[in-house]
Amino acid sequence: MRLVMKFGGSSLADGKRLLHVAEITAQMQQRGDEVVVVTSALGGVTDALINVAKKVSRVEDELKILEATIRLRDRHTQAARDAISDPAILNTVEDLITLRMDELEKALIGISHLGELTDRTLDYITSFGERLAAPILAGAITSLGSEARAFTGGEIGLITDENFQNATPLSFAERRIADTLMPVLGRYIPVVSGFIGETERGVITTLGRGGSDYSATIIGSAIDADEIWLWKDTSGIMTADPKIVPDARRIPVISYIEAMELSYFGAEVLHSRSMEPVIRKKIPIRVKNTFNPEDPGTLIVEKPEKVDEVVKAITVIRDCALVTISGFGMIGVPGVAAEVFSALARKNVNIMMISQGSSERAISILVDGKDLKKAISALESCFPSIKKEIVYRDDVSALAVVGAGMAGTPGVAGRVFSALGKNMINVIMISQGSSEYNISMVVSDSDIERAVRVIHDEFGLGEEG
Numbered sequence: 001m002r003l004v005m006k007f008g009g010s011s012l013a014d015g016k017r018l019l020h021v022a023e024i025t026a027q028m029q030q031r032g033d034e035v036v037v038v039t040s041a042l043g044g045v046t047d048a049l050i051n052v053a054k055k056v057s058r059v060e061d062e063l064k065i066l067e068a069t070i071r072l073r074d075r076h077t078q079a080a081r082d083a084i085s086d087p088a089i090l091n092t093v094e095d096l097i098t099l100r101m102d103e104l105e106k107a108l109i110g111i112s113h114l115g116e117l118t119d120r121t122l123d124y125i126t127s128f129g130e131r132l133a134a135p136i137l138a139g140a141i142t143s144l145g146s147e148a149r150a151f152t153g154g155e156i157g158l159i160t161d162e163n164f165q166n167a168t169p170l171s172f173a174e175r176r177i178a179d180t181l182m183p184v185l186g187r188y189i190p191v192v193s194g195f196i197g198e199t200e201r202g203v204i205t206t207l208g209r210g211g212s213d214y215s216a217t218i219i220g221s222a223i224d225a226d227e228i229w230l231w232k233d234t235s236g237i238m239t240a241d242p243k244i245v246p247d248a249r250r251i252p253v254i255s256y257i258e259a260m261e262l263s264y265f266g267a268e269v270l271h272s273r274s275m276e277p278v279i280r281k282k283i284p285i286r287v288k289n290t291f292n293p294e295d296p297g298t299l300i301v302e303k304p305e306k307v308d309e310v311v312k313a314i315t316v317i318r319d320c321a322l323v324t325i326s327g328f329g330m331i332g333v334p335g336v337a338a339e340v341f342s343a344l345a346r347k348n349v350n351i352m353m354i355s356q357g358s359s360e361r362a363i364s365i366l367v368d369g370k371d372l373k374k375a376i377s378a379l380e381s382c383f384p385s386i387k388k389e390i391v392y393r394d395d396v397s398a399l400a401v402v403g404a405g406m407a408g409t410p411g412v413a414g415r416v417f418s419a420l421g422k423n424m425i426n427v428i429m430i431s432q433g434s435s436e437y438n439i440s441m442v443v444s445d446s447d448i449e450r451a452v453r454v455i456h457d458e459f460g461l462g463e464e465g
């Protein structure tokens with residue numbers, strides 16, 4: 001079988017786990033599979049890189065740079081020593097770690113002196129995580145006797161646009177990737193740094209947080225993989241985040257559309273754009289548990305054989321902000337919504353949910369909390385001749401109830417909102433697409449976890465089906 005296997009940060013957190021991943025990979029290749037591996041950074045490294053870059057861009061602090069780079073160097077060196085048994089291979093990998101860390105240190109000192117951190121620079125800094133993980137994993141696999149070689153996204157042909165922090169592959173990228181990888185399949189195991197690509201001019205880009213899932217599906221589509229396996233720290237896609245609902249159950253099979261709805265709202269469990277490359281070719285995706293490889297996980301396909309549960313899963317996005325623009329002068333004025341959309345688009349603010357009362361007197365928009373200031377300034381520029389009021393709150397989360405079975409089933413929304421009402425949970429905003437695959441709503445941060453559990457219980461998602 002031709003297989004792309006992506007391993008996320010929690011599966012690569014230390015040398016022991018890296019060795020476990022190397023063993024899984026070597027076994028697959030030794031049984032005759034053509035395998036391409038995609039790695040994320042070691043767990044927590046991307047966040048650490050973002051934090052230190054932002055800190056030193058605000059306050060010049062070479063000591064902090066030194067502390068951060070020493071911590072990262074020690075962690076990766078120790079991981080390599082625990083994962084790679086062959087001394088010669090270990091030596092080569094340690095030299096590479098030293099080289100990368102020197103490059104990182106120089107870049108952070110530059111940011112600190114300039115006092116500036118652009119999206120392009122942040123992409124370069126955050127790329128170090130994956131560019132350190134891949135060589136260590138490749139060394140561990142080779143050390144087990146199955147030859148593996150590390151590549152960056154750019155080196156295999158993952159060429160993207162220049163939308164730093166959220167880049168999109170260019171139309172010819174899949175062809176480039178196929179030209180690079182097809183000749184080596186079965187000869188050795190390519191270990192590709194996920195999450196990162198390169199512009200046509202060779203500048204490093206990133207595909208957005210959680211983007212290694214997307215790297216895996218782009219590569220899977222490029223080489224016409226039989227399956228793509230996303231290895232995580234849970235037994236597949238669950239009926240809710242197990243960290244919120246301890247009795248959340250594994251979903252055996254789910255459709256691409258349901259997974260897309262979940263990923264857009266769940267962000268964490270799957271990257272929101274990762275379904276796009278495989279839908280066209282109908283390549284099955286499996287979400288597997290690295291710590292329980294025998295578990296079948298969740299299979300994502302075009303259409304599951306049967307649709308049993310009405311609701312498949314509940315997912316949340318935290319750290320949102322709700323902005324409402326209102327004014328009597330907006331009533332009946334054509335193009336009000338269009339002007340709001342374009343003002344936000346000009347500031348590169350993504351609208352997660354929108355609701356407009358029939359009176360058109362007010363429009364409410366849900367955005368990522370980090371975009372709140374940009375959203376407010378965009379709305380202030382709208383309808384200059386109309387007296388308007390802009391109010392906002394940044395203590396809200398979004399919750400989505402997802403399931404193909406909801407389409408055409410009357411009463412689902414009623415059950416959702418009466419269950420919340422009975423538990424004194426206030427719903428601040430509601431949105432349901434006409435697809436009926438997703439009922440989404442906004443509740444306060446203080447209510448979100450209770451809201452998930454109440455709905456999860458209402459639809460009996462915790463019980464064995």
Ligand SMILES: Nc1ncnc2c1ncn2[C@@H]1O[C@H](COP(=O)(O)OP(=O)(O)O)[C@@H](O)[C@H]1O
Nearest residue numbers: 008009010232233234237238240241243268269
């Ligand atoms: N519906 C869900 N099913 C499974 N995991 C979920 C779900 N919603 C949120 N999560 C969270 O997503 C995490 C796995 O995603 P992620 O952090 O991307 O793993 P990795 O870093 O290994 O790719 C889980 O630890 C879990 O807390």
Ligand SMILES: N[C@@H](CC(=O)OP(=O)(O)O)C(=O)O
Nearest residue numbers: 008009040046209210211212
């Ligand atoms: N390391 C990147 C890319 C990624 O996909 O990570 P993970 O597989 O651990 O979610 C991030 O943290 O966004």
